[in-house]
Amino acid sequence: MSSAEWDVVVIGAGAAGLTAYRDLTLAGLRVLCLEARDRVGGRLLTVHDPLAPIPVELGAEFVHGRPRETWEIVRQAGLTIYDCAERAVRIRDGKPDARLPAWELVGQVMQDMERRASSGPDISFETFIRDAKHAEEPKRLATSYVEGFNAARKEIVSIQSLAEDSRAADAIEGDQSYRILNGYDALALHILRSGSTHTGRVELNAVVHGIDWNSDGADVHFRSALAGTEDRVRTRYVLVTVPLGVLQAGSMRFTPEIPETIQAACRLKFGHVIRVIVCFREPFWEAQEDFANAGFLLSDEKHFPTWWTTLPVHAPILVGWSAASRAEEMMGEPRESVLQFAIADLARVMGYAPPRLWSFLEAVHYHPWHEDPFALGAYSYVPAGALPARRALAQSVKNSLFFAGEATELNGHSATVHGAIATGKRAAAEIINARNGE
Numbered sequence: 001m002s003s004a005e006w007d008v009v010v011i012g013a014g015a016a017g018l019t020a021y022r023d024l025t026l027a028g029l030r031v032l033c034l035e036a037r038d039r040v041g042g043r044l045l046t047v048h049d050p051l052a053p054i055p056v057e058l059g060a061e062f063v064h065g066r067p068r069e070t071w072e073i074v075r076q077a078g079l080t081i082y083d084c085a086e087r088a089v090r091i092r093d094g095k096p097d098a099r100l101p102a103w104e105l106v107g108q109v110m111q112d113m114e115r116r117a118s119s120g121p122d123i124s125f126e127t128f129i130r131d132a133k134h135a136e137e138p139k140r141l142a143t144s145y146v147e148g149f150n151a152a153r154k155e156i157v158s159i160q161s162l163a164e165d166s167r168a169a170d171a172i173e174g175d176q177s178y179r180i181l182n183g184y185d186a187l188a189l190h191i192l193r194s195g196s197t198h199t200g201r202v203e204l205n206a207v208v209h210g211i212d213w214n215s216d217g218a219d220v221h222f223r224s225a226l227a228g229t230e231d232r233v234r235t236r237y238v239l240v241t242v243p244l245g246v247l248q249a250g251s252m253r254f255t256p257e258i259p260e261t262i263q264a265a266c267r268l269k270f271g272h273v274i275r276v277i278v279c280f281r282e283p284f285w286e287a288q289e290d291f292a293n294a295g296f297l298l299s300d301e302k303h304f305p306t307w308w309t310t311l312p313v314h315a316p317i318l319v320g321w322s323a324a325s326r327a328e329e330m331m332g333e334p335r336e337s338v339l340q341f342a343i344a345d346l347a348r349v350m351g352y353a354p355p356r357l358w359s360f361l362e363a364v365h366y367h368p369w370h371e372d373p374f375a376l377g378a379y380s381y382v383p384a385g386a387l388p389a390r391r392a393l394a395q396s397v398k399n400s401l402f403f404a405g406e407a408t409e410l411n412g413h414s415a416t417v418h419g420a421i422a423t424g425k426r427a428a429a430e431i432i433n434a435r436n437g438e
């Protein structure tokens, strides 16, 4: 193999890849970041739609709690961040029950689950909830929360991983969420711009499909998404940050193969989410007392049980959220059918006839993450018994291949933006250490 053009090739310019790019270029390493899309940010996807009074988030929307990784960047970039309204209204059989303490009931079940997780073998959430000594309503709410928040099927997801996530969230006051006023994409851009252009370069539309590697370095093969032309670069280290779904699909060839890493990737799950953002002409629901101050609307609807408003910002926008098995059932449906499902469910939640809602509707935003070839899903979760797979996935191979991205986070913050940022930092430090040791 010829001498390296680059010290590091980072594959992927999402939160993890950009963070590593920043840290590595600031440490003086020559870094090429290859990104398949025509933009940076990955699963941070903000649309600045003139029809919407606030930025529309198609990927991550909330900063969960006060994670240092994110807040540091927010402060440095001078971004404005605001608290979201967390008040939940429970809707049963089309009737709102604004007094039901929905989050508290979920919290009680989750505490019980944490106790069970610490005292016995790892089991699925479904096995836990079947035997749990709670009334039906808290059980139903907790199940919907676990499937919705984690994009995880209840019959698969590990209670030990959920308990770990829950403890990690508590440590950063994770029950309060925030939004970035100018949109999450501002965070991605700031991370990128904090890197050094003297030693780094980001190349967009560069789809990596092969890595020929040994313990001295690697040749990274990529295709231009615009021209279809093939290219290759030589590097000492490779940092892979592509989503778990892409690793599982096997569209990136490693020669020689890396069976431990790929087996670990296949032991984990990549969950599915379908979110629909509907922009109306006015926030008509604010006229209804039950919904006027609601942050979240929690129902049992078939496709989109969970909705949220943009409060404390009074914008005529609602977000419909469908995850895990509910989302999986809609995969393959055309966009128009997904929208029909969403409006039908929202009509029942709000007590309106669907034609009335359609008549208020101005714009709709939807990104099918499951069909997006550079994601193939929403975010990762751990099946019962598979917790060690995250560590195996994060493990570097022969001091040449390194791994970051939300699925490689080991401290209970996977599937989040701040978790992805933390893995980018961790991987950059590993590479700098490896280099210093040579």
Ligand SMILES: Cc1cc2nc3c(=O)[nH]c(=O)nc-3n(C[C@H](O)[C@H](O)[C@H](O)COP(=O)(O)OP(=O)(O)OC[C@H]3O[C@@H](n4cnc5c(N)ncnc54)[C@H](O)[C@@H]3O)c2cc1C
Residues within 6 Å of the ligand: 011, 012, 013, 014, 015, 016, 017, 034, 035, 036, 037, 040, 041, 042, 043, 044, 058, 059, 060, 061, 062, 063, 064, 206, 207, 208, 209, 241, 242, 243, 246, 252, 273, 275, 369, 373, 374, 375, 377, 378, 379, 404, 405, 406, 407, 414, 415, 416, 417, 418, 420
């Ligand atoms: C709908 C949705 C809602 C979410 N909500 C929240 C939230 O509210 N709060 C929160 O904290 N987190 C949320 N998340 C999770 C959060 O977005 C992710 O955990 C985080 O952004 C992942 O960052 P990453 O760098 O690991 O991966 P990514 O952002 O996916 O970055 C990986 C990059 O690799 C690129 N890539 C893929 N294949 C190739 C290839 N072959 N060659 C080159 N490049 C390639 C991709 O294009 C991408 O840019 C949400 C995610 C989704 C999908």
